[in-house]
Amino acid sequence: MHTWKSRPPPARPARSTSPPGHWRRPEAHWLNSPPGATSRTRPPSPQPTRLPARQGEHRRRRPDLRRRRVSRRARSTVESDAMALSVTQGFDLFLKQLTPRAGEREAKARHRSSVQASLRTASFGVLWFRETGSFTHGTGVRGHCDVDLLVSIKAVRPGSSETALEWVKSALKSSFPYTEVVIRRPTVQVRFASGAETWEVLPGFVTYRGGATSVYDIPGASRGWMDSAPTAHLDYVNEVNERRAVTGGAKALARLTKAWKYYNNVPVSSFYLEMRAAQHIAGEPSFVPVWDICRLLEKLDGHQLADMNDPVGKAGRFAACSSEATRREALSKLSTAATRARKALDAYQKEDHATAFTYLDLLFAHRFPSRWQS
Incomplete structure (x- = not known):
């Protein structure tokens, strides 16, 4: 019989031979597997558990944060390298952008x-x-130029x-059976x-009311007939446009x-605007775009898009709109335009060029060039 003093000491665990801090593989479960077990039948060894990321850490890169930092640097670089345009330079650039391309x-x-x-x-004959x-007059706007063809009809004009x-x-x-063909007076x-x-x-019936100038009866904007003298009107626009003090100003x-009409969807006749522009420039000593666009819009707003007498005296009066409903819509947009043009002027x-550019951009429905150009 052994006393407590004579009992053998408990067995000490085997000392690890791995260097300090080295991860030691846990005991495999298959050590206790029955004899004859192979590696194919042994269960897989447990893998070390990945600890969750601590708060504030990112497991992956954040490219969005990097892009944000780069965009700030790029913006500051652009602003430092950009050139500020004057209002006159802005109009010069805008008019170049409005000119139709040759391919169009x-x-x-x-x-x-x-x-x-x-x-x-x-059957009616031509x-x-x-x-x-x-296009013919040289006053078209890029992307909004249609080809206008006057066809002189041989048959007697119908009622x-x-x-x-x-x-x-x-x-x-x-x-053209597969092409859309519609009447838009x-x-x-x-x-x-x-x-x-x-x-x-445009169907036209030649008359002899203009003497040496060809005058046609053409459909009116809303109903009936109206006079048209296309060659005389083109000559008038060219004559005003070639005045030395305002060379190129009328067109x-x-x-x-x-451009204001197309960009703001204003239901007003393009021909009416063209003739009003030529009439305005004919009485001006010079052409300054920011001044003249403001004064013309204020004139149109002042007389409420009234019918216009033919400046060459060959035809009748020109209507601005095709109906009273479209005229009311056009007047509403015209009033807003005149106010913005005045604030720009x-x-x-x-x-204050920055404010002028802001109101010009509003006037032309955000199509006016930016003041800062690289």
Whole structure:
């Protein structure tokens, strides 16, 4: 019988031979597996557990944070390298951007022969064709230029202008059955390429009221007939535009007013705006865009888009809108435009170019160039 003093000491655990801090593999469960067990039947060794990330740590990179830092640096670099434009320079750049490209003219003109052939075979007969409108006058706006074609009809003028429009629509629809052909007074529109290449065909009946100048009866903007002298009107615009004091001013101002119309969806006649612009420049000693766009818009707002007398005295009065409803809509947008143009001009006179650019950008529906150019 052993006493407590004679009992053997308990066995001490085997000392690890691994260096300090080294991870020791836990005892494998298969050490107690029965004899004959192979590595294929042994259970997998447990893997070390990955501790969760501490608060504030990111397991992966944050590229969004890096982009944010880079964008701040890039913005500061651009502002330091950019050049501030004056209001005059801003208008120069804007007018260049409004000028149609040569390819745009070529794309729209590719259908000329087929349109003319379609009308020549019609039963009403054709005397001649004449291109009119902004492309011919040099007052078109990039992306908003349609080809206007005046067709002089040989047949006797019908009592209703609607009948003449239906004649032209039927002839074009028979030649282009898969193309949209619609009446949009005072013209018939042929919308090639889903409207990207639109032709506007205007039926006209030549009269002898203008003497040596060809005067036509054409459909009115809303109903009935009206006089048109396209060659005389083009000569008038060119004559005003070539005045030495305002060289290029008439067509530039017409292009600016048309840009305001297109960018703000104002239902007003482009021809009316063009003739009003030429009439305004004809009485001015010089052309300064920020001044003249403001004064013209204020004039139009002041007389509430009243009908205009023909400045060459060859035709009747020009209407601004096709109906009273469209006139009310146009007047509402015109009032806003005149206010913005006046605020831009006031800022320009105070040499506050930043404010002037802000109101000009609003005037042209955020299409006016930025003041800062790299």
